Amino acid sequence: MGPLLLADAALRLLATGQLLLIALVIGRGTAPRTIRIATALLLAGVCCYLTLATPFLARPIRTAWLPVQLGAQSVPVTLWIFAHLLFERPIDRRTAIAGAAACFVVWLFFALPSFAPPAVQMAVRQVGRLIWLGFAIHALIIAISERGDDLIEKRRRLRVGFVIVIATLAVVVIVLEIAFGFRGVPLLSIAQSAAILAATSAMGAALLQSDPELLFDPAAPAPPPAPALSPAESVLKAKLDAAMAGGVYRTTALSIGQLADQLGVPEHRLRLLINQRLGYRNFSAFLNEARIAEAKRQLADPACVALPILTIAMDLGYGSLAPFNRAFREATGQAPGDWRRAAFAEKS
Numbered sequence: 001m002g003p004l005l006l007a008d009a010a011l012r013l014l015a016t017g018q019l020l021l022i023a024l025v026i027g028r029g030t031a032p033r034t035i036r037i038a039t040a041l042l043l044a045g046v047c048c049y050l051t052l053a054t055p056f057l058a059r060p061i062r063t064a065w066l067p068v069q070l071g072a073q074s075v076p077v078t079l080w081i082f083a084h085l086l087f088e089r090p091i092d093r094r095t096a097i098a099g100a101a102a103c104f105v106v107w108l109f110f111a112l113p114s115f116a117p118p119a120v121q122m123a124v125r126q127v128g129r130l131i132w133l134g135f136a137i138h139a140l141i142i143a144i145s146e147r148g149d150d151l152i153e154k155r156r157r158l159r160v161g162f163v164i165v166i167a168t169l170a171v172v173v174i175v176l177e178i179a180f181g182f183r184g185v186p187l188l189s190i191a192q193s194a195a196i197l198a199a200t201s202a203m204g205a206a207l208l209q210s211d212p213e214l215l216f217d218p219a220a221p222a223p224p225p226a227p228a229l230s231p232a233e234s235v236l237k238a239k240l241d242a243a244m245a246g247g248v249y250r251t252t253a254l255s256i257g258q259l260a261d262q263l264g265v266p267e268h269r270l271r272l273l274i275n276q277r278l279g280y281r282n283f284s285a286f287l288n289e290a291r292i293a294e295a296k297r298q299l300a301d302p303a304c305v306a307l308p309i310l311t312i313a314m315d316l317g318y319g320s321l322a323p324f325n326r327a328f329r330e331a332t333g334q335a336p337g338d339w340r341r342a343a344f345a346e347k348s
Contacts (some may be wrong), residue, residue, distance in 0.1 A: 001194050002223060004190055007190055007193075008054075008190045008193050009054045010169075010191050011190065011193035011194055011196070011197045012051075012053060012054045012193050012196070012197075012340055013050075013054065014197055015050055015193065015196045015197040015200045016047045016050045016051065018197070018200040018201060018203075019043045019046055019047050019050075019200055020047060021045060022200065023039060023040050023043040023044065024133065026039045026040070027039070027040055031177060032085075034085055034087060035082075035085050037264060038081055038082040038085050039076065039082065041074070041078050041082075042075065042078045042079055042082045044071055044189045045071045045072060045074050045075040045078050046166070046196075047071075048068045048069070048070075048072040048075075048280065049071075049072035049075060049173075050193075050196070051068055051072075052065070052068060052072050053130060054188070058081050066107075066110070066111050069107060070103065070104075070107045070283060073103045073107055073128070073132070074100075074103050075132075075170060076099075076132035076133070076135040076136040076139075076170055076174070077096070077100060077102075077103060077132070077135050077156055078098035079135065079136060079139045079163070079170060080099065080135040080136070080138060081096060082138040082139075082163070082164050082175065083113035083138075083143060083167070084142065085161075086159055086162075087142055087143070087146040087149070087159070087165065089142065089146075090322070090326065093111045094306045099131065099132075099135055099146030102128055102131045102132075103128070103132075104122060105124070105126035105128070106125055106127075109121045109124050109125065124210070126178060129174050129177055129178050130178070130179045132170075132174055133174045133175070133178075135170060136167050136170040136171045136174060137167075139163060139166075139167045139170075140163070140167035140168065140171065141347060142163070143159075143160050143163035143164045143167065144160075144164070146160070147160045148255045148257055148281050149256075149282045149283050149284050150281075150283075151159075151256075151271050151274055151275035151281060151282055151283060151286075152275060152281065161202075164183075165199045165202070166199075169192075169195065169196055169199060171194060172192065172195075176192065183203050198253045215330060229277060230344055233273055233277055236263070236265055236269060236270070236273055237273060237277070237278075239263045239264075239265070240259075240263065240270070240274075241264060243259070243262060244290055248262065249287050249290040249291055249294075249316070249317060250291075250316055250317045251317055252314075252318075252319055253317075253319060254287065254317060255283070256270060256274075274286050287317070288327045288331065289331075290318045291317060291318070291324075292327060292328055292331045292332070293328070294311055294316060295316055295324070295328060295336065296332070296339065296343075298312050299312070299336060299339055299340040300340070300344070302344075305340075305344070309321065309324075309337060309340075312336075313325075313336075324336070337339070
């Protein structure tokens with residue numbers, strides 16, 4: 001084995017060890033069970049990929065290696081599911097099932113190499129890689145689009161960075177595989193291994209601080225509001241209250257950065273006020289409280305009885321009916337239509 005291949009193998013084994021340690025730290029943490037399971041599956045899949053791509057472990061496909069192969073191929077789909085759970089987005093089950101089916105079909109061509117001619121096998125694998133590329137890119141888009149919602153700064157940076165790093169690496173790896181095949185060019189392979197090791201080292205350094213704010217717990221209770229505000233915070237709160245009373249929460253896709261610009265204050269000051277002083281753990285929870293309160297008022301108002309629920313949702317800043325229904329159900333335990341019927345039944 002040449003020095004390049006030996007260095008590549010060493011980097012991949014070091015990265016594998018760090019990923020297993022990260023999985024152990026998160027697995028023993030306080031995050032919700034679904035996130036811990038998704039994290040373990042994701043990092044295990046990355047370890048499977050690194051193991052298969054380690055030069056001196058290259059060998060013909062055998063029964064013992066088939067689960068490792070399936071784990072490696074599942075990384076983009078697992079990453080997509082993980083990103084949805086981490087950023088509290090609903091998972092489209094049909095898309096998840098389609099992705100899992102694609103992984104299984106491509107895996108069959110590895111498990112049964114004589115199942116089809118080599119040209120067909122290559123075509124199926126390339127199609128599978130394109131599908132996985134789509135999942136990885138969508139996970140990256142989710143992380144970027146949701147980067148401003150979490151109000152705890154350290155946790156926000158780590159959550160976004162965690163997904164962006166893994167998604168970016170997945171995109172690069174898949175593109176290289178499409179262009180050069182599974183094992184690629186030695187120099188590109190060792191560069192890829194070094195990048196993966198650097199990324200896992202950075203994630204490990206952050207997670208091993210044992211800072212409870214860094215653990216991924218979107219369901220954690222918000223910090224209690226501060227008993228008293230400083231003069232500067234009182235002025236900022238007055239501006240915020242006036243903007244909310246004026247209906248700024250009705251703005252579709254309103255971000256905390258946009259609201260900070262409207263108030264003429266730095267974004268980090270507004271984050272601190274809403275999180276540490278007002279007691280909200282993320283910006284969407286802060287907006288939803290005002291939006292759902294107004295929705296309940298309109299749903300119970302006889303003057304709005306003929307107003308479609310979709311119209312109410314759009315008027316309150318929701319881009320579609322589904323996120324409004326989900327937020328309303330989380331806040332009240334009922335669908336908007338059921339809540340409206342119950343409100344009018346009480347008045348009759």
